Amino acid sequence: xxxxxxxxxxxxxxxxxxxxxxxxxxxxxxxxxxxxxxxxxxxxxxxxxxxxxxxxxxxxxxxxxxxxxxxxxxxxxxxxxxxxxxxxxxxxxxxxxxxxxxxxxxxxxxxxxxxxxxxxxxxxxxxxxxxxxxxxxxxxxxxxxxxxxxxxxxxxxxxxxxxxxxxxxxxxxxxxxxxxxxxxxxxxxxxxxxxxxxxxxxxxxxxxxxxxxxxxxxxxxxxxxxxxxxxxxxxxxxxxxxxxxxxxxxxxxxxxxxxxxxxxxxxxxxxxxxxxxxxxxxxxxxxxxxxxxxxxxxxxxxxxxxxxxxxxxxxxxxxxxxxxxxxxxxxxxxxxxxxxxxxxxxxxxxxxxxxxxxxxxxxxxxxxxxxxxxxxxxxxxxxxxxxxxxxxxxxxxxxxxxxxxxxxxxxxxxxxxxxxxxxxxxxxxxxxxxxxxxxxxxxxxxxxxxxxx
Numbered sequence: 001x002x003x004x005x006x007x008x009x010x011x012x013x014x015x016x017x018x019x020x021x022x023x024x025x026x027x028x029x030x031x032x033x034x035x036x037x038x039x040x041x042x043x044x045x046x047x048x049x050x051x052x053x054x055x056x057x058x059x060x061x062x063x064x065x066x067x068x069x070x071x072x073x074x075x076x077x078x079x080x081x082x083x084x085x086x087x088x089x090x091x092x093x094x095x096x097x098x099x100x101x102x103x104x105x106x107x108x109x110x111x112x113x114x115x116x117x118x119x120x121x122x123x124x125x126x127x128x129x130x131x132x133x134x135x136x137x138x139x140x141x142x143x144x145x146x147x148x149x150x151x152x153x154x155x156x157x158x159x160x161x162x163x164x165x166x167x168x169x170x171x172x173x174x175x176x177x178x179x180x181x182x183x184x185x186x187x188x189x190x191x192x193x194x195x196x197x198x199x200x201x202x203x204x205x206x207x208x209x210x211x212x213x214x215x216x217x218x219x220x221x222x223x224x225x226x227x228x229x230x231x232x233x234x235x236x237x238x239x240x241x242x243x244x245x246x247x248x249x250x251x252x253x254x255x256x257x258x259x260x261x262x263x264x265x266x267x268x269x270x271x272x273x274x275x276x277x278x279x280x281x282x283x284x285x286x287x288x289x290x291x292x293x294x295x296x297x298x299x300x301x302x303x304x305x306x307x308x309x310x311x312x313x314x315x316x317x318x319x320x321x322x323x324x325x326x327x328x329x330x331x332x333x334x335x336x337x338x339x340x341x342x343x344x345x346x347x348x349x350x351x352x353x354x355x356x357x358x359x360x361x362x363x364x365x366x367x368x369x370x371x372x373x374x375x376x377x378x379x380x381x382x383x384x385x386x387x388x389x390x391x392x393x394x395x396x397x398x399x400x401x402x403x404x405x406x407x408x409x410x411x412x413x414x415x416x417x418x419x420x421x422x423x424x425x426x427x428x429x430x431x432x433x434x435x436x437x438x439x440x441x442x443x444x445x446x447x448x449x450x451x452x453x
Contacts, residue, residue, distance in 0.1 A: 034251040036170050043166045044159050046244025053155040060148035067144040070137045073129045080122040088115040121315035128306040136299040143292035150285045157278035160445050167441035169239045171434045173253050178430050180228040190218035266374055269447055273370045277448035283362040287355035294348035300341055303333035373443040380439040387432040391425040
């Protein structure tokens with residue numbers, strides 16, 4: 001009976017509080033300390049998803065510049081060179097150019113001018129300044145600018161998602177480290193208990209079954225440590241990948257301190273989310289762009305009127321002017337399109353309606369998500385308060401029992417049980433604290449806040 005009481009006491013003592021320190025999860029290999037703020041900074045600057053989104057914005061910048069360049073005059077040059085396969089004859093009947101007093105008809109007789117088979121060339125150049133097209137071009141520029149704004153919102157969305165993922169992984173690593181530290185303490189106590197029981201079994205003052213039970217618990221604890229090590233290694237590799245650096249980079253994390261009491265107003269949080277959430281802003285910009293595209297399709301009905309300056313040159317073609325320049329108005333219009341433009345306009349109108357529905361859907365989802373995150377955050381905050389009160393109560397009971405033990409008013413097993421209770425409440429508090437931080441990170445992403453710790 002005495003051996004069983006000793007075993008129970010040592011097992012309960014194994015649950016003593018474990019410090020949530022920044023311990024390396026890769027053995028004794030040295031690694032730099034990584035704060036949460038530094039992790040967020042690295043991720044927002046080096047994460048591949050964020051960099052891809054930034055490149056999309058740069059592509060949109062080029063598209064906006066391209067759309068603006070369509071307002072400027074266009075330059076066109078056409079060159080045609082050929083070889084005549086047969087001679088070309090130009091026939092001018094008598095008096096083709098008129099009959100004049102004193103000279104008579106010009107030409108005086110039927111005349112034929114022949115161009116022999118020889119290489120010929122034709123060069124035409126034109127400079128045209130769009131006029132009526134400027135309306136359509138301006139709408140195209142605005143549509144491209146809306147596309148760029150959509151790209152910027154996608155960059156924000158990528159950064160917010162990356163920050164959230166970094167925080168969640170960071171807190172998960174802290175939880176794993178805390179569990180590993182407690183497990184290491186248990187392994188140490190199990191080994192000491194196993195050594196003691198082996199001696200007592202040899203002295204025949206303890207049962208062999210008790211020794212085997214401790215060895216089983218020791219093996220289970222060592223297996224659990226291996227699981228924690230693998231989990232921590234995977235978490236650190238994933239965090240390194242989010243930070244955009246070598247996944248094998250060794251580092252240690254720092255514990256996160258508790259936050260002061262936070263109060264969030266549901267109405268203001270929903271309003272902030274509807275104003276700043278990237279997906280809501282993207283939906284609104286998509287609607288704006290769809291409106292511009294519809295107006296562009298409508299403006300396509302207008303004739304294209306341009307101010308054109310033309311210059312042509314002919315080579316080896318007799319009777320045609322060698323050089324000719326002209327300035328005038330150029331009009332292009334397709335009066336009959338067999339209903340093509342009307343159908344295109346209908347498609348754009350349907351796209352606008354889809355974009356309006358998309359805005360409503362994004363806003364509804366945002367309100368639902370913010371409300372859900374607020375409820376979760378309130379629950380985690382309440383859980384943290386409960387864990388803190390439980391921790392304080394357990395420590396006070398242990399203090400009283402320790403004082404009673406010193407005056408022999410309490411038994412050692414009772415003191416060890418209270419120590420186990422304190423260890424449990426400490427672990428519950430750490431888990432609640434990390435759960436609160438995770439819920440807060442999720443809430444910040446739901447609101448769309450660009451928060452850097």
